[in-house]
Amino acid sequence: QEKRAWWKEAVIYQIYPRSFADSNGDGIGDLNGVTEHLDYLARLGIDVIWLSPVYRSPNDDNGYDISDYRNIMEEFGTMEDFDRLLAAAHERHIRVVMDLVVNHTSDEHPWFMESRQSKENPYRDYYIWKDPKDGREPNNWESWFSGSAWQFDERTGQYYLHCFSRKQPDLNWENPTVREEVFDLMDWWCRKGIDGFRMDVISMISKDQAFPDGPDKGDGFGDMAPYVCNGPRVHEYLQEMNRRVLSRYDLLTVGEAAGVTVEEAKKYANAEGTELGMVFHFEHTDGAANSDAVIGKWTVTPPRLSYVRRILNKWQTELEGKAWGSLYWDNHDQPRAVSRFGNDSPKWREKSAEMLATVLHMQKGTPYIYQGEEIGMTNMRFHSVHDCADLEEKNAWQQYVVEQGVVDEKTMLDCFNHVARDNARTPMQWDDTENAGFTTGSAWLAVNPNYKTINVKAALADPHSIFYYYQRLIQLRHTHPIIVYGRFRPLLEDSEEIYAYERVMDGQILTVAANWTDHEAACQLVEATKGEMLITNYAEHKPGVLQPYEVQVVLYD
Ligand code: TEU
Ligand code: CA
Numbered sequence: 001q002e003k004r005a006w007w008k009e010a011v012i013y014q015i016y017p018r019s020f021a022d023s024n025g026d027g028i029g030d031l032n033g034v035t036e037h038l039d040y041l042a043r044l045g046i047d048v049i050w051l052s053p054v055y056r057s058p059n060d061d062n063g064y065d066i067s068d069y070r071n072i073m074e075e076f077g078t079m080e081d082f083d084r085l086l087a088a089a090h091e092r093h094i095r096v097v098m099d100l101v102v103n104h105t106s107d108e109h110p111w112f113m114e115s116r117q118s119k120e121n122p123y124r125d126y127y128i129w130k131d132p133k134d135g136r137e138p139n140n141w142e143s144w145f146s147g148s149a150w151q152f153d154e155r156t157g158q159y160y161l162h163c164f165s166r167k168q169p170d171l172n173w174e175n176p177t178v179r180e181e182v183f184d185l186m187d188w189w190c191r192k193g194i195d196g197f198r199m200d201v202i203s204m205i206s207k208d209q210a211f212p213d214g215p216d217k218g219d220g221f222g223d224m225a226p227y228v229c230n231g232p233r234v235h236e237y238l239q240e241m242n243r244r245v246l247s248r249y250d251l252l253t254v255g256e257a258a259g260v261t262v263e264e265a266k267k268y269a270n271a272e273g274t275e276l277g278m279v280f281h282f283e284h285t286d287g288a289a290n291s292d293a294v295i296g297k298w299t300v301t302p303p304r305l306s307y308v309r310r311i312l313n314k315w316q317t318e319l320e321g322k323a324w325g326s327l328y329w330d331n332h333d334q335p336r337a338v339s340r341f342g343n344d345s346p347k348w349r350e351k352s353a354e355m356l357a358t359v360l361h362m363q364k365g366t367p368y369i370y371q372g373e374e375i376g377m378t379n380m381r382f383h384s385v386h387d388c389a390d391l392e393e394k395n396a397w398q399q400y401v402v403e404q405g406v407v408d409e410k411t412m413l414d415c416f417n418h419v420a421r422d423n424a425r426t427p428m429q430w431d432d433t434e435n436a437g438f439t440t441g442s443a444w445l446a447v448n449p450n451y452k453t454i455n456v457k458a459a460l461a462d463p464h465s466i467f468y469y470y471q472r473l474i475q476l477r478h479t480h481p482i483i484v485y486g487r488f489r490p491l492l493e494d495s496e497e498i499y500a501y502e503r504v505m506d507g508q509i510l511t512v513a514a515n516w517t518d519h520e521a522a523c524q525l526v527e528a529t530k531g532e533m534l535i536t537n538y539a540e541h542k543p544g545v546l547q548p549y550e551v552q553v554v555l556y557d
Helices: 031-036 038-044 079-091 110-115 176-192 234-244 262-268 305-319 349-361 391-403 409-419 456-461 466-479 481-485
Strands: 012-015 048-051 068-072 095-100 150-153 158-161 196-199 252-256 278-280 293-295 324-327 366-370 487-491 498-505 508-515 532-536 551-556
Touching (some): 031 038, 038 079, 038 466, 079 095, 176 234, 262 305, 278 324, 305 324, 305 487, 349 466, 349 508, 349 551, 456 466, 466 481, 481 508
Parallel strands (some): 012 048, 012 366, 048 095, 196 252
Antiparallel strands (some): 150 158, 487 498, 498 508, 532 551
16 A cells, blocks of 8 residues: 655646746746746646746756855846745645756856865865866766766866756765755755755766766767766765755655666655655657657657557556656656647647646656646747757757758757757747737747647636646546556557556556547447546547547546
8 A cells, every 4th residue: 555645646737937927028937927827726726836946047057057046046036026936825725846956056156166266175076077088078978968078177177077068067966065065955945835846867966986988979979877877876865865854844856867767766766765755757758769869869750659658657567666656748858748749730739638638647656737738838840040049959959960960950950849948948828919928028938829829818718628628637636546546557558549557446447548649549448438437538439439539537436
């Protein structure tokens, strides 16, 4: 029997504040914008909001580069605004989870500004500095954001490590003082009354101290993943964090775990609770792994049902009883769910979005909804690299198109249109007025032109909208313990068309059958339905057949 916990029973809504709602007309979403829309979120029925970083930051990577952990980003407002948001959320029984980015800081963080001063500076060991090797980088590691992961610093003649951009130097977790600093700032936020942390690339905090060259990636660099993901001391550090901070509060903790395997996840999210509550894995969203990548993560090939199902079913069955899981189709780093896994044509957008939502929300684990997913927001069309704001896109363009010439412009833009992070970062579409009601000024990133039809106002006015479908999925989770705690059993694992499974608990069975395609598909699971239909996205059914993107969820007592 699974141990009960509020964060296992909750549905989380991720907010990317920069793109959610602008309250003061400067074109940038902000904290007051979030506060103003809490009633909307309460109406959806979610239990928790996770805020992507809102700390002081020069915004090289939209807040994932923090220069002050105890202050609010100027564009987003003030600490008073934050306190008001927290109180207003709590009044509505919505908890607030903060993003915690402590694998690296901004290069404008005072720790780093000190660190780079001299080799003797007391902050030197807060970061990872190495001498040149044969006059060049200490090893061949490629940053996740293209180019070498090492940056030479003239002043002291050494390189520092940055797994992400050069404005995101990696902290040196080997240094116990660094760990104390991190635990202190976490404690500071906990004492403010926040309800948890989503921990950015927490699987990367321990590096192999030999810093060996990585396997050749074919683009002149080596893969650092084997030496920076799930490193030698990562579990030790998280257990220490758990003892020092997490265990003293009642928190939701989710580790963003780049490179995590099921075996590793069982440690990070172990049922004894000595590390984290759950982790995000990337197996079903990794472009490079699930299809023919053009280069790196860049691909134009949509993931196939058989691939996605194999991965999700593996995680469902292997974590059972050992670790809690998290469920998501998209976030601020991924393309829009309906565009990637479903069908965003006007004809099938709604049905396929509802099908995807059902397949995810009926699985075991804590579901995450990314802002706009609940109204079926779609990918953007980028016509030029100048339409992009994200440094990952810009750097990849520079490296692959401009410098190396290994991809032509059109192919790269196609890739962007399929998987670029900016697809998820276009402003939230609130209504059909100019800028989709996101801002009265000029939006920092262009609004998707389809806002005239796809927006919150239209969704709220239509009782058959995706919004109300999500609302019902959330209500079901809150009323049927089997949806939270039931065991997962895969069904029809060879089908090319149907994703089906069941959940079982205390003599009850919950059956989920979903047609993943745009045509009718025979399905023996829906021949004669005697149980109670909990939710479906079609008003009428055909015995033995699932209509395009149809899904049925049936409870048998
Ligand atoms: O992302 C970490 C991560 O694993 C990246 O490799 C991510 O998968 C990448 O963006 C995919 O292209 C986290 C944050 O979610 C991301 O927004 C940050 O840019 C990154 O860490 C650095 O903090
Ligand atoms: Ca603003």
